[in-house]
Amino acid sequence: MKKLLILGAGTSGTIMANHLLKVLPKEWEISIVDQDETHYYQPGFLYLPFDLIKRKQIRKPTEKFIPEEIHLVHGTIDRIDKEHDQVFLENGIVLNYDVLIIATGTHIAPEEIEGMLGEQWQKSIFDFYTYTGARNLRNKLRMWPGGKLVVHIAEMPIKCPVAPLEFSFLADSYFLNKGIREKVDITYVTPLSGAFTKPKATEALGHLLEQKNIKLVPDFNIERVDTENNKIIDYGGQEVEYDLLVTVPTNMGDEMVARSGMGDDLNYVPTDRNTLQTKIKDNIFAIGDATDLPASKAGSVAHFESEILTENILRFIEGKELKKEFDGHANCFVETGHGKALLIDFNYTQEPVRGVFPFAGVGPLSLLKETHMNHLGKMAFRWVYWNMLLQGKHIPFVTPTMSMTGKEIDEPERIES
Amino acid sequence: MSERTYAETKIDCNEEGYLTDLKQWNKAVATEIAAEEGIELLPKHWEVLDFIQDQYKNDIPLTIRKIGKSGVVDIKTFYQLFPGGPLKKASRIAGIPKPVSCI
Numbered sequence: 248m249k250k251l252l253i254l255g256a257g258t259s260g261t262i263m264a265n266h267l268l269k270v271l272p273k274e275w276e277i278s279i280v281d282q283d284e285t286h287y288y289q290p291g292f293l294y295l296p297f298d299l300i301k302r303k304q305i306r307k308p309t310e311k312f313i314p315e316e317i318h319l320v321h322g323t324i325d326r327i328d329k330e331h332d333q334v335f336l337e338n339g340i341v342l343n344y345d346v347l348i349i350a351t352g353t354h355i356a357p358e359e360i361e362g363m364l365g366e367q368w369q370k371s372i373f374d375f376y377t378y379t380g381a382r383n384l385r386n387k388l389r390m391w392p393g394g395k396l397v398v399h400i401a402e403m404p405i406k407c408p409v410a411p412l413e414f415s416f417l418a419d420s421y422f423l424n425k426g427i428r429e430k431v432d433i434t435y436v437t438p439l440s441g442a443f444t445k446p447k448a449t450e451a452l453g454h455l456l457e458q459k460n461i462k463l464v465p466d467f468n469i470e471r472v473d474t475e476n477n478k479i480i481d482y483g484g485q486e487v488e489y490d491l492l493v494t495v496p497t498n499m500g501d502e503m504v505a506r507s508g509m510g511d512d513l514n515y516v517p518t519d520r521n522t523l524q525t526k527i528k529d530n531i532f533a534i535g536d537a538t539d540l541p542a543s544k545a546g547s548v549a550h551f552e553s554e555i556l557t558e559n560i561l562r563f564i565e566g567k568e569l570k571k572e573f574d575g576h577a578n579c580f581v582e583t584g585h586g587k588a589l590l591i592d593f594n595y596t597q598e599p600v601r602g603v604f605p606f607a608g609v610g611p612l613s614l615l616k617e618t619h620m621n622h623l624g625k626m627a628f629r630w631v632y633w634n635m636l637l638q639g640k641h642i643p644f645v646t647p648t649m650s651m652t653g654k655e656i657d658e659p660e661r662i663e664s
Numbered sequence: 665m666s667e668r669t670y671a672e673t674k675i676d677c678n679e680e681g682y683l684t685d686l687k688q689w690n691k692a693v694a695t696e697i698a699a700e701e702g703i704e705l706l707p708k709h710w711e712v713l714d715f716i717q718d719q720y721k722n723d724i725p726l727t728i729r730k731i732g733k734s735g736v737v738d739i740k741t742f743y744q745l746f747p748g749g750p751l752k753k754a755s756r757i758a759g760i761p762k763p764v765s766c767i
Contacts, residue, residue, distance in 0.1 A: 402729055438728065440762060443767055444762070444764035444765050446679060466748070482742075511724075512729065512730070512733055520723070
């Protein structure tokens, strides 16, 4: 038997396992390893702090999504030995492979910022990128009387780059509904030059912060958190005071990547941006948040990558040339509060533009525009995730590479390869 | 897309004044853009600009962390060299796009 091994049973790994089971020749055996026995619907972490989603809607057993024919191994990965095509787990298990897929994702690393991971962590400083963080923040917000709420991004890249902005918008709605909006001062702090950085999005959405009375602090590169005085301080000496700090700490790839000696300085795996083969060794591929691709770290990207990676793995084992097809396609709903959302569709080179999706002239979803229909789309997506996406079912009318129809595109842009 | 004149040459820029084609960049252009940002380019500036152009050519996104670990400057010095928004100022002077998010 030949062996295909997948590291990580999150969104990417689970989709790949399901895809490959359907198409790999019979002599191939598939295994998948994860340290966690729970699969989380991560987009739900955005809603949990505001009591907009229930626990059971975002947590399900990992094994439920891995077909019986696939060997699901529980354990923490110690390291990959690329010379001998082996993976060592911390519990002593050694797994051999012919083809390896790294799908170990990304996680928050609050320890990277001085003062963040101290006594105030999960007391006045919270994340919402973990289940625990989102739940603790929900409990905090239920009792919080108001004050200075600072929503903060430590450094790029982060998973789901729009999530902190969505958090700010939902916070505005939440406090308004609670009747204490006038007691809450919301500030959005980013290392980038603004909340919106692409020209079309800035033009279409720039008014949203002002409309929702959210203050903006751009170009803020955090050096440390001063928990004595409730301040975040940047390298230029700029200070922002908070009563409640909701931060997106530095995001990093799995430590296993560093232990295997294969990552960049944030433990992301150097990967070909069009084929998804790693630059480490020909029989090692990577997908989703674990890669160093200049694409968004998002579930939709993982989904689009999975269709192309499946084909390339088949090509690889047949000794054929890999398809240079992945274009960085992402498709994301962005909650703007008050029952509305935006939809954005973009890739490596094409910025999000206005238009309709998925059918030219019809929609029903609107691109780069706030509508209630888009919000319903985002809500319906949870069902799609659990019942279609993880199983590797094709989402009708949504293509892995970006379609240019139905979009208001000024001029054709060159797709770099 | 708009054109601006630097070092007596017409240069393609976007609306915010960032070069759209690195091939049009040269030291004279950089010196004039730096002057617009109120910066006089000294040897240390050029070392940083070299580094970030090199990163860009290798498809590596520019971050404060990368600068700090570059061995060229530490982050505090980077701020002193390009005061107030060093990443975006250094990017503009180096002729590369400003660091962006997805929207």
